[in-house]
Amino acid sequence: MIYSADIKPDQVEIDHVLPKLRLALSPLLDADRLDCVEIVLAEALTNAVKHAQSSGTPEAIHLTAGREADHVWVEIVDAGNRSPGDLYDDLAAPDELDPMQVDGRGLSLIAALADHVEFEPAEGSNRLRLRFDQGGRA
């Protein structure tokens, strides 16, 4: 494992954690891919915090990151209520959304910039696993 953190369900915490995660992954990914990781993780953790808050749980969100042969993975587990299983299905690309909408871009960004998204919802344990290929798409 390259990095792990327990994050209080508070948006402010995300801005403390992400620069540390980026630093931990910096030997493994180029700057462009690190930008993608940071954007994706900001959106995913924001969603996790919102979900934990709306579920009324004070339990921490678990963030872990590691490396396998040709990719980096990052996993987020929140302790909120069970999320819909189709959360990441049939999402429009970010450039297909109405550019004048003020919200609703997060899931599209996650799906577009991660190389693979795996989501396993469960009551009290929604698990999102993201893969970023080394030398992957820009």
Add this chain to the structure above:
Amino acid sequence: MIKALPGIGEGICVIEPRLERLTAANATGFRDELLALLEKGEDRLLVDMSGVEFVDSSGIGAMVGVLKRIGNRGEIAICGLSGSVQKMFGITRMDRVFAVYRDRDTAIAAMNERA
């Protein structure tokens, strides 16, 4: 959260975000400060993002919210994008929604010409 420099050129108010990261943690406050400037009559805004290292979709949404509020009665332009902030503006097409300039001087010159 912002430093406002009014009275630049032809009625331009330059905004310097006092933030390294414009995200869900502060986007609403950022938007509200810009909207307060609009209420004071500052309707030609130039947001200099050169000190901002990261923007998430909430930050983008805050900018769009200000743009929608300005409508046709003024303008909001952006300058100083780099790194992941520039990438975010490209992915979300904000580089086509906003007038985006390389730096502050270039932006002010272009906005003065439009006045």
